[in-house]
């Protein structure tokens with residue numbers, strides 16, 4: 551199942567820079583592991599903001615929830631999820 555997930559990061563300005571850097575490093579490692587596993591198919595920065603739009607390819611809603619809740623930045627993000635399905639005008643014959 552494909553999902554579009556939009557994540558907006560809202561770290562508090564009071565968070566020490568070293569703490570923020572450590573969380574971001576863990577987030578990057580987690581995101582790259584999931585990309586290598588084929589679960590996190592696209593990761594795009596929303597230009598001009600501290601937000602991303604991502605496409606996840608997961609088994610079901612429960613797996614998406616597990617992945618998103620495991621994001622090191624999860625406590626400091628606003629997250630919106632949209633389920634996707636094939637568009638009838640798409641020329642692709644798979645879900646790439």
Ligand SMILES: O=C(O)CC1=CCC(=O)O1
Nearest residue numbers: 559577578581600601602
């Ligand atoms: O910077 C972001 O958009 C948050 C984030 C998600 C995966 C990652 O590495 O950073």
